[in-house]
Amino acid sequence: MTKRQQNALKTRQKLIDTTENLLKKDGFNALSVEDITNASGVAKGTFYVYFKHKEDIVTEICRGYFKQIENDLSQMKSDNIIEKLTIYFDHFMKAVELYGINICREWIKDVIDPQNENVDHGKWQYDFGMLKNILNTAVKNNELKEDTPVELLTHIIITQLYGMMTVWCVSDGVFEPTEWTQKFSRFQLKRLIGEYLI
Amino acid sequence: MTKRQQNALKTRQKLIDTTENLLKKDGFNALSVEDITNASGVAKGTFYVYFKHKEDIVTEICRGYFKQIENDLSQMKSDNIIEKLTIYFDHFMKAVELYGINICREWIKDVIDPQNENVDHGKWQYDFGMLKNILNTAVKNNELKEDTPVELLTHIIITQLYGMMTVWCVSDGVFEPTEWTQKFSRFQLKRLIGEYLI
Amino acid sequence: MTKRQQNALKTRQKLIDTTENLLKKDGFNALSVEDITNASGVAKGTFYVYFKHKEDIVTEICRGYFKQIENDLSQMKSDNIIEKLTIYFDHFMKAVELYGINICREWIKDVIDPQNENVDHGKWQYDFGMLKNILNTAVKNNELKEDTPVELLTHIIITQLYGMMTVWCVSDGVFEPTEWTQKFSRFQLKRLIGEYLI
Amino acid sequence: MTKRQQNALKTRQKLIDTTENLLKKDGFNALSVEDITNASGVAKGTFYVYFKHKEDIVTEICRGYFKQIENDLSQMKSDNIIEKLTIYFDHFMKAVELYGINICREWIKDVIDPQNENVDHGKWQYDFGMLKNILNTAVKNNELKEDTPVELLTHIIITQLYGMMTVWCVSDGVFEPTEWTQKFSRFQLKRLIGEYLI
DNA sequence: GATGAATGAGGATTCATTCAT
DNA sequence: CATGAATGAATCCTCATTCAT
Numbered sequence: 014m015t016k017r018q019q020n021a022l023k024t025r026q027k028l029i030d031t032t033e034n035l036l037k038k039d040g041f042n043a044l045s046v047e048d049i050t051n052a053s054g055v056a057k058g059t060f061y062v063y064f065k066h067k068e069d070i071v072t073e074i075c076r077g078y079f080k081q082i083e084n085d086l087s088q089m090k091s092d093n094i095i096e097k098l099t100i101y102f103d104h105f106m107k108a109v110e111l112y113g114i115n116i117c118r119e120w121i122k123d124v125i126d127p128q129n130e131n132v133d134h135g136k137w138q139y140d141f142g143m144l145k146n147i148l149n150t151a152v153k154n155n156e157l158k159e160d161t162p163v164e165l166l167t168h169i170i171i172t173q174l175y176g177m178m179t180v181w182c183v184s185d186g187v188f189e190p191t192e193w194t195q196k197f198s199r200f201q202l203k204r205l206i207g208e209y210l211i
Numbered sequence: 212m213t214k215r216q217q218n219a220l221k222t223r224q225k226l227i228d229t230t231e232n233l234l235k236k237d238g239f240n241a242l243s244v245e246d247i248t249n250a251s252g253v254a255k256g257t258f259y260v261y262f263k264h265k266e267d268i269v270t271e272i273c274r275g276y277f278k279q280i281e282n283d284l285s286q287m288k289s290d291n292i293i294e295k296l297t298i299y300f301d302h303f304m305k306a307v308e309l310y311g312i313n314i315c316r317e318w319i320k321d322v323i324d325p326q327n328e329n330v331d332h333g334k335w336q337y338d339f340g341m342l343k344n345i346l347n348t349a350v351k352n353n354e355l356k357e358d359t360p361v362e363l364l365t366h367i368i369i370t371q372l373y374g375m376m377t378v379w380c381v382s383d384g385v386f387e388p389t390e391w392t393q394k395f396s397r398f399q400l401k402r403l404i405g406e407y408l409i
Numbered sequence: 410m411t412k413r414q415q416n417a418l419k420t421r422q423k424l425i426d427t428t429e430n431l432l433k434k435d436g437f438n439a440l441s442v443e444d445i446t447n448a449s450g451v452a453k454g455t456f457y458v459y460f461k462h463k464e465d466i467v468t469e470i471c472r473g474y475f476k477q478i479e480n481d482l483s484q485m486k487s488d489n490i491i492e493k494l495t496i497y498f499d500h501f502m503k504a505v506e507l508y509g510i511n512i513c514r515e516w517i518k519d520v521i522d523p524q525n526e527n528v529d530h531g532k533w534q535y536d537f538g539m540l541k542n543i544l545n546t547a548v549k550n551n552e553l554k555e556d557t558p559v560e561l562l563t564h565i566i567i568t569q570l571y572g573m574m575t576v577w578c579v580s581d582g583v584f585e586p587t588e589w590t591q592k593f594s595r596f597q598l599k600r601l602i603g604e605y606l607i
Numbered sequence: 608m609t610k611r612q613q614n615a616l617k618t619r620q621k622l623i624d625t626t627e628n629l630l631k632k633d634g635f636n637a638l639s640v641e642d643i644t645n646a647s648g649v650a651k652g653t654f655y656v657y658f659k660h661k662e663d664i665v666t667e668i669c670r671g672y673f674k675q676i677e678n679d680l681s682q683m684k685s686d687n688i689i690e691k692l693t694i695y696f697d698h699f700m701k702a703v704e705l706y707g708i709n710i711c712r713e714w715i716k717d718v719i720d721p722q723n724e725n726v727d728h729g730k731w732q733y734d735f736g737m738l739k740n741i742l743n744t745a746v747k748n749n750e751l752k753e754d755t756p757v758e759l760l761t762h763i764i765i766t767q768l769y770g771m772m773t774v775w776c777v778s779d780g781v782f783e784p785t786e787w788t789q790k791f792s793r794f795q796l797k798r799l800i801g802e803y804l805i
Numbered sequence: 806g807a808t809g810a811a812t813g814a815g816g817a818t819t820c821a822t823t824c825a826t
Numbered sequence: 827c828a829t830g831a832a833t834g835a836a837t838c839c840t841c842a843t844t845c846a847t
């Protein structure tokens with residue numbers, strides 16, 4: 014990689030980091046391309062060297078948003094389905110909390126918006142698929158009975174996760190995602206799938 | 212009421228109805244005051260006779276959004292807690308579905324936004340309180356045990372409701388709110404609170 | 410006068426009084442017809458029963474502004490020119506102060522504006538004429554020499570008066586009109602015309 | 608300076624010059640940003656590249672308004688106080704006349720308005736201070752007696768200057784600033800301060 | 806005389822995006 | 827790659843004024 018390419022990458026990253034910070038601070042409402050470039054110390058036009066549209070950078074940030082979880086989960090080696098799901102929940106919400114409530118807000122707004130073509134609408138299908146996979150694997154591994162309503166459980170759990178994010182935002186931070194997630198995992202998860210445990 | 216006042220009310224309602232339709236069709240993104248007044252067949256300024264700010268009409272629409280449920284629920288006479296909750300869920304999501312996915316989107320965006328002072332931020336507390344009340348009443352009526360973790364259950368159920376809306380929007384309508392809500396009520400509700408039933 | 414006519418006059422006066430108060434409080438910038446009618450407890454349209462244009466009421470108020478002085482001065486019976494001028498100054502600025510700085514501001518803005526056809530542009534000529542008259546009378550009465558440069562003195566004195574108002578507004582009230590007017594009268598008036606005194 | 612920067616400056620200046628002309632012609636009343644940009648041959652948005660608010664350009668024009676006098680005066684080398692004041696008056700009013708009556712009107716409106724935060728409210732204090740300085744220096748230089756009422760004289764003279772502007776505007780141009788200023792200087796200045804001359 | 810709903814011209818401002826340098 | 831001047835569509839909102847009731 015030439016020096017020039019390295020610098021370009023650095024500029025790009027600077028834009029992303031800056032945007033992330035601005036999002037954390039003020040949310041998306043008061044975020045203009047000029048804000049980003051000013052805070053990044055580059056010219057307005059530079060933004061468009063790296064991102065065709067303003068939304069693209071938010072998308073990119075949101076994409077990175079769950080990369081970590083995916084990595085974590087793919088390396089998750091537990092053979093206990095309850096534990097696995099607990100870890101999943103925990104990582105998911107920790108990531109959400111880490112990014113802060115404003116980015117969470119943006120993520121929700123982005124993700125529920127059908128007109129936003131730049132956004133990763135597969136996200137929910139991805140989440141859905143991943144969870145379903147965990148449950149299906151558990152069925153295969155004889156941790157869960159054959160007649161486990163995987164689809165339904167997946168729905169309920171995903172819904173709970175998305176709901177926690179929404180409620181967090183709605184409550185303006187009062188509701189603590191990780192706290193309640195843990196309570197949910199500890200007290201209710203077993204009840205939801207207990208009947209199907211082998 | 213004089214004829215003039217009636218006409219004024221009609222104009223106001225025309226604006227609301229038109230806005231609701233436009234929201235259902237295109238969402239909020241492509242919604243300008245001019246769109247509304249044009250479609251309503253009134254002058255631009257007329258809008259501001261009835262609403263101080265553009266957002267106010269959306270707020271008003273969203274407010275009316277759950278009025279019906281609240282009414283329904285307040286008249287709910289069942290003495291079976293499971294049934295009560297089932298009805299609650301059912302009415303809640305039916306209302307959501309009735310208004311359509313785009314208004315649901317707006318409602319979520321509105322309700323998660325802390326800067327939007329026009330919005331009824333008490334909504335979630337109201338929902339929370341109402342549900343808690345249902346559960347507490349059940350405890351008092353000896354339907355649920357004394358040690359029922361009312362707070363936790365309330366959280367989980369509210370989260371499920373808000374999550375269903377979010378997931379509906381995210382899935383761009385694929386996920387059917389009422390369908391899945393009914394499944395949830397039928398198959399999982401008993402599990403969540405079964406242990407505490409007397 | 411019928412009862413109806415009396416009420417009409419009362420309404421009219423209420424509008425004028427209200428406007429004067431609003432002007433004193435906030436100046437003209439934030440003054441709308443609606444403000445006036447709201448504060449007057451009448452409907453918006455009622456304003457236009459009495460005033461064809463919004464400016465008309467300000468004009469009317471400004472007109473009344475100096476009526477009092479004119480009356481006072483016309484009854485001024487002193488035969489000492491210095492004293493006469495002192496009284497003139499004093500009354501002029503007392504009236505200005507009475508109405509308050511915001512109305513003074515409006516008056517200036519109105520009076521310097523050539524496009525404002527509703528305004529009494531004769532005001533300055535009237536002031537000019539009245540002062541000139543005082544001086545000419547003094548010449549006739551052998552208080553002042555025949556070769557007194559009446560035109561010039563009139564100019565200087567009128568300019569001083571208008572300047573005091575302007576400086577009052579510019580200084581945002583720091584400069585006290587009456588205080589400095591009195592100083593001017595006491596210490597400088599004699600010097601300005603002293604040479605021409607007989 | 609690069610070519611681009613030069614062009615930018617040219618654009619900025621074009622906006623200022625155009626605005627000045629429009630002000631001279633029609634005053635501020637009929638002045639919209641669109642007027643300015645149309646007459647300047649640039650896009651509407653371009654205005655906001657250089658001025659954050661519409662008023663800013665008027666302010667800037669008004670600021671430049673007296674720069675020249677200040678320069679002139681600061682280089683004034685006379686040691687005769689009467690002459691110095693005469694020059695001061697002369698330059699002041701020549702500048703006023705040069706800019707034209709409409710800009711003078713704008714300047715007055717701006718300068719008497721307390722809510723206009725964009726405006727140089729120090730202007731009058733600056734004028735006041737500068738004149739006081741001239742008089743104080745004269746005292747120090749033994750041109751004026753020690754007991755000269757500097758404050759009072761300053762007030763009267765400043766008031767005369769501001770009054771001349773106001774009267775010019777009020778008279779709609781009939782009153783010629785420089786003509787009368789010169790008369791004032793020639794015939795009355797000596798009388799005002801004559802007593803204190805050494 | 807009084808009302809107040811309706812009007813609609815008018816104006817300021819924002820900002821994503823382009824492109825010549 | 828980087829710049830930043832220029833663009834101009836888009837949009838909210840104000841408010842004096844009219845007029846049917």
